[in-house]
Amino acid sequence: MCSLKSLLVICSLFSVIFAASLNGSIGFPEAEEDPNLVNKDNRQPVYIPSMCAENELYYPGDQKDDWICDCRPGFLYHPKSDACWAAYTKGPCLDGQYLILPQGSAIPLCETNPCVINKLVMFNGKCQPLSTTAPCNHLWPPAVLTINATTLTPNCERINLLSRFGDRPVVVLPKCPPGCKRSVNGRCVPIAG
Secondary structure (H helix, E strand, C coil), X not given: CHHHHHHHHHHHHHHHHHHHHCXXXXXXXXXXXXXXXXXXXXXXXXXXXXXXXXXXXXXXCCCCCCEEEEECCCEXXXXXXXXXXXXXXXXXXXXXXXXXXXXXXXXXXXXXXXXXXXXXXXXXXXXXXXXXXXXXXXCCCCEEEEECCCCCCEEEEECCCCECCXXXXXXXXXXXXXXXXXXXXXXXEECCC
C-alpha cells in the first residue's frame, strides 16, 4: 500500500514538473463555425493562450510548419488598437457605437449602433441581443443570433448539436397531425381520449 502511494506521489510530481517545463504552451483544438471549412491538409486551428493574443487562434498554413495567429471567426482586427474584437460589439469604439467591417473594405470602423446598447444588434427590424435563441425561435433545430463568420453580419446560425451516435446528422421529423403524438418508435399515433 505504501509503495502505491509513493508511486502516485512520484507520478504527480513528474506531471507537475513536465507541465511547468511547457511554459504554458498547452493547446486546445478549436472548432470552426463551419466544420466543412478546413485547409488542404485537414488541419484545424488551436487555442494556445501563450502563443496568441486575446481573441486570436493559432491557424495552420498550407505548409507543414506554417502557423500564424489571427482573429477568431466573427472577430475583426482593429489596426489602431492592434487587437481583435467581436464584430457588432463596442470593442475599441466609443459608447453607443459598434465595430463593423464595411462592405468592400479590409479595415473595420466604428459606426453608431442604432440599438445604443452593446451586444444589441438590428435584426429583422428590431433590436435583438446577440448569443440568444429568442430572435431565431422560428427555426428548428434550434438556432442562435450570432455574427456569421463568413459574411460578418448578424444571422441565425443553427446550433451544432452533436449526436451520441457519432457524426450522423440529427434527423428532424415532421410534426404529427392534430390529434396525434409521436410514440417512442417515432410514429404518429392518435391520442387516446
